Amino acid sequence: MSTEDTSAEEAAKSETEAKTDAVEESVSDALDAAESALGSIEKAAPAGSFQLEDLVGAEQPPEKCSIDLLRDVDLDLKIELGRTYMVLEDVLQLRQGSVVTLDKLAGDPVDLFVNGRLVAKGEILVLNDNFCVRVAELIGSDHLIE
Structure with a gap:
C-alpha cells in the first residue's frame, strides 16, 4: 500500500470521526x-379556575327579527296535477x-311543492284563459312565518 493511500484512508477516518463527534454532541444538546x-413542565403551576363574563349583545327578540332579507330569494315552485308510471317503450311512443x-x-286537489317539499x-x-291554482289547504302551516 502506498503512502498516498494510507494518507487518504487516515483523512477519511478522521473526517468520519469528526462527523460522529458532531452528531453525538447534537444528540447530547437535544x-x-x-x-x-420537562423540568419546566413539572415545575409549572396547575391551571386555576376562572369565570367568563356574560356576553351582552344587541340581540333582538324574535318578534323584531325581520324576514325582509329573504323576500327576494328564488324558490322552486311546482304544481303537480298527478303522477303516472310508464315503461321506456311507452315513453318512446309518445307523439303530439x-x-x-x-x-x-x-x-x-293538486299538490304545491316548494323546493321539493309539499x-x-x-x-x-x-x-282570463290562464290556468291558476287556488290554495285550499296549507300543509304544515304552523311552521310558516307570517
Whole structure:
C-alpha cells in the first residue's frame, strides 16, 4: 500500500470521526434541552379556575327579527296535477296528441311543492284563459312565518 493511500484512508477516518463527534454532541444538546423543558413542565403551576363574563349583545327578540332579507330569494315552485308510471317503450311512443292518464281525477286537489317539499293543496281554475291554482289547504302551516 502506498503512502498516498494510507494518507487518504487516515483523512477519511478522521473526517468520519469528526462527523460522529458532531452528531453525538447534537444528540447530547437535544437531550439536555428536552430534560430542561420537562423540568419546566413539572415545575409549572396547575391551571386555576376562572369565570367568563356574560356576553351582552344587541340581540333582538324574535318578534323584531325581520324576514325582509329573504323576500327576494328564488324558490322552486311546482304544481303537480298527478303522477303516472310508464315503461321506456311507452315513453318512446309518445307523439303530439298522445294522452297520458294520471292517477288523479278531474277536480281532485293538486299538490304545491316548494323546493321539493309539499306545502299546500289547491284546485285548478281558469282565469282570463290562464290556468291558476287556488290554495285550499296549507300543509304544515304552523311552521310558516307570517
